[in-house]
Amino acid sequence: MDDLDKLIQTLPEDEQRAIAKRADELVTAHNLRELRALAGRTQEDVSAATGFKQTNVSRLEKRADMKLSTLRDYVESLGGTLKIVADVAGKKVDLSSIAERSRHGSKI
Structure with a gap:
């Protein structure tokens, strides 16, 4: 606990x-639109917090594929933290450090 x-x-x-x-x-x-609505934020709020144009926020919410850094920025603009957890063979492994490395431009 x-x-x-x-x-x-x-x-x-x-x-x-x-x-x-x-x-x-x-x-x-x-989806991201629902997440944003549940957080009580508008596309304009996300735009201001991320620096993305509002039209790009709208496009982003419709995408199925994006960079981890973009997703992290979006989630953080809602006041959240991006967590990535893999569930393999019943074992959960926190891969959130991958998203953090994307913040610093690290490449594999």
Whole structure:
């Protein structure tokens, strides 16, 4: 159990339920547009936070393929953190460092 889980357990039941509901909503987002809407942000908000033109934000939300650095910037503009986890043979491996390396221009 991490520190956030411990903190949430100290909250009243109704607040814990509200947090769980909101987390479930965010987890069920099927695309970037839905994720942005659930975060309560507009394309203009994302544009201002990322420096992407609003028209490019719209195009990005429709894409199925993009650079990790672009996805990371988008998620961070919503106040989130990009986490990449591979599930192989029932074992979960955190690959988030790949996204972090993309921030610094590292290439494989």
